[in-house]
Amino acid sequence: MRNQLSFSDEDQDELQKSAICWWKRPEEFDENGHFKIDISNFSNLTPRIKALREMERLAFVAVEGLEDLRHKLISYRSGDFWLPVGGIKKEDMDIPPVVTILLAGISGSGKSSFINLMYSVLGRSGLIPFAQTSGEYSNYTTMFLEEHNVVRSQRSGFCVYDTRGLDQNQMTESLDEVSTWMSTGVLHNQPCYRFGVETGGSMEQSDSRYVKRKVNCVMVVADLSKIHKAFECGDLKPVEALRDLFHLPSIKYCNDNPILILTHGDTLNAKERINGRLKICEYLGISETTGAYDIPCLTEQGILPEESDPVTAFALTEAIYRALLQSDRTHLPKKKLKDWIVSFLSWIMLCIASFFAILAHFFSQFGHHKNKLKL
Numbered sequence: 001m002r003n004q005l006s007f008s009d010e011d012q013d014e015l016q017k018s019a020i021c022w023w024k025r026p027e028e029f030d031e032n033g034h035f036k037i038d039i040s041n042f043s044n045l046t047p048r049i050k051a052l053r054e055m056e057r058l059a060f061v062a063v064e065g066l067e068d069l070r071h072k073l074i075s076y077r078s079g080d081f082w083l084p085v086g087g088i089k090k091e092d093m094d095i096p097p098v099v100t101i102l103l104a105g106i107s108g109s110g111k112s113s114f115i116n117l118m119y120s121v122l123g124r125s126g127l128i129p130f131a132q133t134s135g136e137y138s139n140y141t142t143m144f145l146e147e148h149n150v151v152r153s154q155r156s157g158f159c160v161y162d163t164r165g166l167d168q169n170q171m172t173e174s175l176d177e178v179s180t181w182m183s184t185g186v187l188h189n190q191p192c193y194r195f196g197v198e199t200g201g202s203m204e205q206s207d208s209r210y211v212k213r214k215v216n217c218v219m220v221v222a223d224l225s226k227i228h229k230a231f232e233c234g235d236l237k238p239v240e241a242l243r244d245l246f247h248l249p250s251i252k253y254c255n256d257n258p259i260l261i262l263t264h265g266d267t268l269n270a271k272e273r274i275n276g277r278l279k280i281c282e283y284l285g286i287s288e289t290t291g292a293y294d295i296p297c298l299t300e301q302g303i304l305p306e307e308s309d310p311v312t313a314f315a316l317t318e319a320i321y322r323a324l325l326q327s328d329r330t331h332l333p334k335k336k337l338k339d340w341i342v343s344f345l346s347w348i349m350l351c352i353a354s355f356f357a358i359l360a361h362f363f364s365q366f367g368h369h370k371n372k373l374k375l
C-alpha cells in the first residue's frame, strides 16, 4: 500500500484541483483555482474571504509542511515550546513530565474519531481502531477517561484524554464534571459520573496506580452539521450548550480559549460548511481563521482512506502543535520554601479566623436566646 502521508511535489498541483479543496467554488475562484478578487487589498477581506484564505494556506503548506510538523511533535518533550519570561530559568518552572490535552464536547461530536485520526496521522498506526466510537449499529459512549499516547516515541511529551460526551439536556451536571477534571486533574480509566446515570462496567473506582495529570489545554470538538442545522432552524440549544462549555470559567482559568475542532464538515456542501464555521466563530467570539480547525474524522477503522486528505492531516497536526504551544505557556514557577511557609501561615490564619467566627456566632446566638428568656 502506498504510504498515505507522503506526497510528492507533483501532488501539489493535483491537490489544488482535486475534490480535497472543497471550498473552491466558482463564485470566489477562477478556473485556475485563484481568487477572483484581490486579496492583498484589505477592504476585500470579509470574514468569509479570510476563512477561504485560511483554507488556501493549509492546502498550500499541507504537502511540504506535514512531515516537518509531524517531526516536531514526535520529538517534542514537555516544556520544549516554553519561552523564557520574567527572568526565570526553565529549571525553576513547574513543567510536568507529560503535557495533557483534554478533548471535550457533546456526545457524538467525534472526539473518539478524532483520536483515531490522530493515531493515523501521527502514529501511522495500522488497522486497529484505538478509541471506540459510536456508530450506526452501536450507541456506545465513552464512559471512562482514556489516556492516549498517540505519538509512540521515546520522548512522548504529550498525551490526549478522550472523555465522556456531554449531555446537552443535562448541561449543569456535565459542566460540573468538566470543572472537576480541570480543578483536580484527570486519571486514566477514571469513571465518568453523572447524576442519575450509571457508568456500567466493572471498574467503579479510579485505579490510583495511574498517574493523575493536570490538564494543560482543552480542545472542544463540535459537529459542524449539527451547528449548521441549529442556526438554520433557529433551535439554538446545541450551540448554546457548546458556548457554555467553550466559555466555562474553569477552562478559561487554565488557559486561553480552547481550540475548536469542527467535525462532520464532509456531510455539508461547501457553502453550508463555510457559513457554519463563520456563524459559530462569531457566536463564540473567536477568530474564523485561527480559532477553529475544520477536521472531518472519517477514519472509523483507524486508517486514512487511500485517497487520503493531506489538508485534513495537516490541519490536525497544526491543531495539536498549537495546543502544545498554548500548554507550554501555562506552566507556573515552582513553589519555593518561602512560598510553602507563606501558604502554611495563611492556612493557619484562616483556621484561627474561622474558629473565632464560629465562637462569635455561638455567643451571639447564646446572647439572643438569653434575652428572649428574660423577656
Ligand SMILES: Nc1nc2c(ncn2[C@@H]2O[C@H](COP(=O)(O)OP(=O)(O)O)[C@@H](O)[C@H]2O)c(=O)[nH]1
Binding pocket: 105, 106, 107, 108, 109, 110, 111, 112, 113, 114, 132, 133, 134, 135, 136, 141, 142, 165, 263, 264, 265, 266, 267, 295, 296, 297, 298, 300
Ligand atoms: N461523516 C463523518 N462522521 C463522523 C465524523 N466524526 C465522527 N463521525 C461519526 O460520528 C459518530 C460519533 O463519533 P464518536 O467519535 O464516537 O463521537 P464521541 O461521542 O464524541 O466520541 C461515529 O459514527 C463516527 O464515525 C466526521 O467528521 N464525519
Ligand SMILES: [Mg+2]
Binding pocket: 111, 112, 113, 132, 133, 134, 141, 142, 162, 163, 165
Ligand atoms: Mg467517544
